[in-house]
Amino acid sequence: MNKKGDSYHLGKEVNLWFPRIIIMVIVILIIFSFIGSHIKRNLDIDYLQSSILTEGLFYSPDCFTHRDENGMKIGVIDHAKFKEQTLNECIIPSKKLTGIGLKLTLVYGANKEIIYINKDAGIKFPSFCSDEKSFACFSKQFYVLVKDSSGIQKGVLKIDTIKSK
Amino acid sequence: MNKKADAEGIGMIFSIIFLIIILFLFYSFSFIDKGIVREETSEQIDLSNININLLSLLRTEVNEFTISELIIDCYSKDDYSKLSTEVNNIFQDYFDKNYCWALIIIEGDKVLAEINNLCGGKPIESIINIPTPNTGDLTIKLIRYGAEKSNPTYSRDIS
Numbered sequence: 001m002n003k004k005g006d007s008y009h010l011g012k013e014v015n016l017w018f019p020r021i022i023i024m025v026i027v028i029l030i031i032f033s034f035i036g037s038h039i040k041r042n043l044d045i046d047y048l049q050s051s052i053l054t055e056g057l058f059y060s061p062d063c064f065t066h067r068d069e070n071g072m073k074i075g076v077i078d079h080a081k082f083k084e085q086t087l088n089e090c091i092i093p094s095k096k097l098t099g100i101g102l103k104l105t106l107v108y109g110a111n112k113e114i115i116y117i118n119k120d121a122g123i124k125f126p127s128f129c130s131d132e133k134s135f136a137c138f139s140k141q142f143y144v145l146v147k148d149s150s151g152i153q154k155g156v157l158k159i160d161t162i163k164s165k
Numbered sequence: 166m167n168k169k170a171d172a173e174g175i176g177m178i179f180s181i182i183f184l185i186i187i188l189f190l191f192y193s194f195s196f197i198d199k200g201i202v203r204e205e206t207s208e209q210i211d212l213s214n215i216n217i218n219l220l221s222l223l224r225t226e227v228n229e230f231t232i233s234e235l236i237i238d239c240y241s242k243d244d245y246s247k248l249s250t251e252v253n254n255i256f257q258d259y260f261d262k263n264y265c266w267a268l269i270i271i272e273g274d275k276v277l278a279e280i281n282n283l284c285g286g287k288p289i290e291s292i293i294n295i296p297t298p299n300t301g302d303l304t305i306k307l308i309r310y311g312a313e314k315s316n317p318t319y320s321r322d323i324s
Contacts (some may be wrong), residue, residue, distance in 0.1 A: 017179040024183065028190055051210040058217055075221035141261040143218045145225065154225060156259050 046136035050161035053102060053117075054140055056091040057159070063090040066147045077157065079148035082106060084115045099164040101125065108146040108155025125162040136163045208289060211309070215291040218260065219307040222268075223293065227251045233295055236270060236305065240297060245270070245278035252280045265310035272303055284310040 057063045058074055064087065066078040087104070101121025106113045116122035129137035138161045146155040223233040230238065232251065239248045256266045265284030270277045289309050294302040 014175055017176065021179065021183055021186070025186060025190075028187060032190060048210070051213075055213060073224070075217045075224065140214055141263075142214065143221050143255070143259045145221050152226065154255065154259055 046163050046165070047138060049100065050136075050138045050163060053091060053097075053100070053161065054159050057087065057104075058142075060090050063087060073145075075142070076145045076147055076152070077106065077155070079146055082113065082115065082146075084117075084119075087115055087117050097121070101162050103160040103162075105158040105160070106144075106146065106155060107158075108144075108153045121162060121164070122160075125160045128162065134165055136165055137161065211289050212291060215289055215307060215309050219291045219293055219305070222252070222255060222307065223295075223305070225255060233305075236295060236303065237297065240270070240272075240277065240303060245280070248278065249280045256281055267306075267308045267310070269306040269308065270303055271306065272297075273301060277303070282308070286310040 058065060059072075061067060061072060064077045064081045066073045066076040066081075082104075097118040099121060100118065101124065102117040103122045103125045104115045104117070106115075124135070125137060128135050140159050142157045142159070144155050144157045146153050223231065223236075225232045227235060232248070232255075235248050235251065239245045252268050260266050265281075265286070267282035267284065268278075268280040269282060270280075287310070289311075291307045291309075293305045295305055296302050
């Protein structure tokens with residue numbers, strides 16, 4: 001009687017484990033795929049930091065963006081505000097930008113102006129960029145309008161970023 | 166009694182198999198995730214940069230009209246040739262030459278004009294709606310294609 005009961009118990013255990021595993025695997029797959037699609041695990045911090053600074057230059061009211069009675073005109077550069085001293089203070093004081101420097105090249109009409117943010121680091125662009133283990137370099141080019149005393153002109157703003165790793 | 170011990174033994178084996186499956190799935194998912202997420206992040210950042218280009222483009226003055234006013238003018242005349250010439254000139258002279266740029270004007274589901282939309286590759290689109298005097302809005306799309314171009318003559322085959 002006992003032996004018969006034991007055989008029944010053994011068979012029942014084995015039969016129960018197959019559906020248990022299948023169901024658990026399905027549940028785990030669903031959980032992992034949900035988490036996987038929502039968690040951003042691998043951020044390129046260097047690129048992100050460079051982009052935040054670049055965006056800050058355009059969207060901060062204290063940087064170079066032209067402002068009139070209707071508000072800020074994103075993409076329109078006020079030439080009077082495109083000064084090294086202004087841009088070194090408008091987002092965060094350049095002294096706090098350790099290891100990251102920006103080179104801004106504004107070309108419009110026959111004019112070309114270069115400004116550095118955190119010059120000690122920014123001046124290393126592009127000569128130090130070949131050392132990819134020590135420095136991360138990014139370049140972005142924007143089509144902009146430049147407002148100066150003669151009116152509004154079409155121009156190009158290139159923002160180069162160098163960051164020590 | 167022995168059979169009961171066997172059942173417990175088999176239970177243990179299945180538990181170990183189950184644990185191995187979980188560990189394998191965990192490893193697989195952490196490995197697969199790596200590539201995808203990074204691309205999504207940089208794409209969002211790039212989109213924000215293209216928005217600035219589109220805003221500047223629409224504010225550009227050409228013969229006392231801004232490009233946005235020119236779009237409305239071309240829409241009322243149903244002739245986009247002048248707009249196409251002006252936008253192409255701006256693309257050529259001022260936009261980043263490492264990418265292909267295109268401007269598309271859409272009304273509802275109907276594409277009214279495609280300017281310089283000749284490149285292939287992965288697109289990133291910046292979109293702005295402009296109200297028209299008539300019915301609904303016009304959708305203006307500035308598209309940056311990831312493919313680099315080497316000369317002003319574009320090709321669809323660039324990927």
